Amino acid sequence: MEKYFKMSYLIDIYSSLLTDKQLKVLEYYYNDDISLSEIASMLNISRQGVYDTLKRAEKIISEYDDKLNLLEKYERNIELIDKLEGLCEDKESLSLIKEIRENL
Amino acid sequence: MEKYFKMSYLIDIYSSLLTDKQLKVLEYYYNDDISLSEIASMLNISRQGVYDTLKRAEKIISEYDDKLNLLEKYERNIELIDKLEGLCEDKESLSLIKEIRENL
Numbered sequence: 001m002e003k004y005f006k007m008s009y010l011i012d013i014y015s016s017l018l019t020d021k022q023l024k025v026l027e028y029y030y031n032d033d034i035s036l037s038e039i040a041s042m043l044n045i046s047r048q049g050v051y052d053t054l055k056r057a058e059k060i061i062s063e064y065d066d067k068l069n070l071l072e073k074y075e076r077n078i079e080l081i082d083k084l085e086g087l088c089e090d091k092e093s094l095s096l097i098k099e100i101r102e103n104l
Numbered sequence: 105m106e107k108y109f110k111m112s113y114l115i116d117i118y119s120s121l122l123t124d125k126q127l128k129v130l131e132y133y134y135n136d137d138i139s140l141s142e143i144a145s146m147l148n149i150s151r152q153g154v155y156d157t158l159k160r161a162e163k164i165i166s167e168y169d170d171k172l173n174l175l176e177k178y179e180r181n182i183e184l185i186d187k188l189e190g191l192c193e194d195k196e197s198l199s200l201i202k203e204i205r206e207n208l
Contacts, residue, residue, distance in 0.1 A: 016171035050187055067120035070174075077207055084200045088192070096188045100204075 004030055006071060013070055014061045022057035025050055075104050106123055108134055110175060111162075117174055118165045127159035181208050 007030045018104050024043070028034040036054070040047040065071050078101070085097050111134045119127050128147070132138040140158070142149040169175050182205070189201050 013172070068117070073207060079206055080200050080204045080207070082195060084204070087194065087197045087200070088145070090191065093188060093191045096184050097192070100181055100184045103177060103184070 008060050009074060009092050010065060010071060013074075014064055017064060018057055018060060022053055022060070025053045026061075029054055074104055113178060114165050114169060114175060117178075118168055121168060122161055122164060126164070127155055129157045130161050130165075133158055178208055 007026075011023070011030060011035050018026070021043075025039060028039045028042070029036070033043070035080060036047050036050045040050045043050065045053075081097060081101050081104070085094065088094055105144045111130075115127070115130050115134060121204075122130070123182045125147075129143060133140070133147070138146070140151050144154045147154065185201060185205050185208070190199065192198055192201060
């Protein structure tokens, strides 16, 4: 999993523990690939302000995930689900697997 | 899922966000089914102290889970995994399913 993909998962999981501003900055930067300067002008704050908010939000997320280990769990389960999918052929099993994957 | 089983799952997931004392009280009470008075005497604190610690720890866990929804996700995935298990017969699939279940 590459860095941006991991960060998208982490943002998704931990969004409710962030302020609206922290979440917005993270989403613009990681999900929408918008530069710090552009985000600054969109939110009408300084580039340094955007950078500080980004770093603070990343720190909050990484501290929670160091404790809860949800990314590691997720990656392991995706790996297992991929293997399982390769073994199943019937429509019903594949549809259950799809649902589990989306709910991980 | 009944209340004690749910609480065991929640304690397991969120243990790292609690103090040692909060975790110990929760585990004694929910996992080991020890009474408040007995816990008080084991930890050498008052029964009221045990009660307050228990309520505080439950509140922390429930506030986090209101935000992160991990119990709801877990229950849904267990339901899906149970159905999937009923459809699979080969040893390899069943062993992967077992591992996913343990890692949820």
